[in-house]
Amino acid sequence: MAETDTKYSYVTASAAKDFVEGVLVGNGVAAANAAIISDCLIKADMRGVDTHGMNRIPSYMDRVAQGVLDAKATPELKKLTPVVAQVDGKNGFGFLAAHQGMQCAIEMGKEFGIGMVSIKHSNHFGMSAWVVQQAIDAGMMSLVFTNSSPALPVWGGQSKLMGVSPIACGAPAGKERPFILDMAPSVAARGKIYKAKRRGEKIPLDWALDAEGKPTDDPSEALKGVMLPMGGPKGSGLSIMMDVFSGVLSGSAFAGHVTNPYDPSKPADVGHFLIAIKPDLFMSLEDFKERMDYLYQRVVGSDKAAGVDRIYFPGEMEQLRYEERMKTGIPLVEAEITALNAEAERVGSKPIVLF
Structure with missing residues (x-):
């Protein structure tokens, strides 16, 4: 799992957090809010989900500069019943709305x-797994849904209508690793195409179609076309x-009307849906954790198919990557470092400090 390509430079999690916080504060984000946002972004980088980490900062800051994302907004929460609440994101950072909602x-x-929370008038909140992890850290199970901008045709269609909106859920365990599922209904997350474009890389031919409906390995052409749903009508149905x-x-945008996070023309109006569940509702917490541990052992210890060296529990590969990057740091290519430092220079904050 190690990244040994010499084209990478590395930054520690703490240095990355400090950098992101500096850029956010320089753009008018309150220090306390900047700390939450940076923590969520760097958690993605540390888990190897580079598509949803600090490299999102330039696109977020573009939206702030264009006045379509309110850097100074703080979400507003309203309790509706003892177990239901709604958060109005106030067109601020989705990380803040989701963090408050899950709490x-x-x-x-x-x-x-x-506990169930619906979130309206929000924005992109990065990697869904950090919201799931927030619940796990509190000893809770969770479901985490969000919608997103059009990228996927419905099954049988040819134009962008649905988002590649991730479905995520999780549960704590005992001695073994927790269950964390975070997946898009497309063959690949759209962020991976943006990442490939940023790094000058090709993409697999089964990820997307170009504007003419043909398979393409060019990320720029893929972004002009459509993503492909996983499992055909199943992925379409999930979206x-x-x-x-x-x-x-x-009460947020839907049916193809969510604005792309890279489009600085108007507010995104994203909606989220969060549920937290107490795991010891039907048995003792000890029994629940023992059962989760047994499930983990059964999954990773099951008979391997030909050519398979190891079977991973959902979320385990990302947790292993997190442990690895605690030692090696977060990899960045030169173009990413340049783009990030340009944001720091624009607001007079400190440049990113590399290993």
């Missing part, structure tokens, strides 16, 4: 067994489900 869901879940629970239910 409320956790508190309700601990008292009443379950519609994300829109129902995140967009329709919350």
Whole structure:
């Protein structure tokens, strides 16, 4: 799993966090909010989800500069029932709305067994797994949904309509690693195409179609076309489900009207849907954790197919990558460092400090 390509430079998690916080504060984000946002972004980098980490900063700052993302906004939470609340993201950073929403869901879940939060008027919140991890850190199970801008045709269609909106969920374990599932309904997350374009790399031919409906390995051409759903109609159905629970239910944009996070023309109006569940509702916490550990052991210890060296539990590869990057740091290519430092220079904050 080690990244040995010599084209990379490396930055520690703490240095990356300091850098991101500096850029955010320089753009008008309150220090406390900047700390939350930077923590969420760097968690993605540390888990190897580079598509949703600090390299998103230039696109976020573009939206702030264009006035379509409010850097100074703080989400507003309203309790509707003992177990239901809604957060108005106020067109601020999605990380803040999701963090506040999950914290409320956790508190309700601990008292009443379950907590549900709908979030409206939000923005991209990066990697869904960090929201799941927030619940796991509190000893809770969770479901995390969001909708996103059009990138995927519905099954049988040819134009962009649904987002490649991730579905995520998780559960704590005992001695073994927790269960963390975070997946897009497309063959690959769209962020991977942006990453390939940024790094001058090709993409697999089964990820996307170009504007003429032909398979392409060029990320720039793929972004002009459409992503491909995983499992055909199954991936399409999951993307519609994300829109129902995140967009329709919350009162946010839906049905193809969420704005792309790289489009600085108007607010995104993203919706999210979060649930936190107390794991010891039907048995003791000790029994629950033992059962999760047994599930882990059964999964990773199952008979391997030909050519397979190891079977991983959902989320385990990312957790191993996190442990690796605690030692090696986060890899960045020169173009990424240049783009990030340009944002720092623009607001007079400190450049990124490399190993």
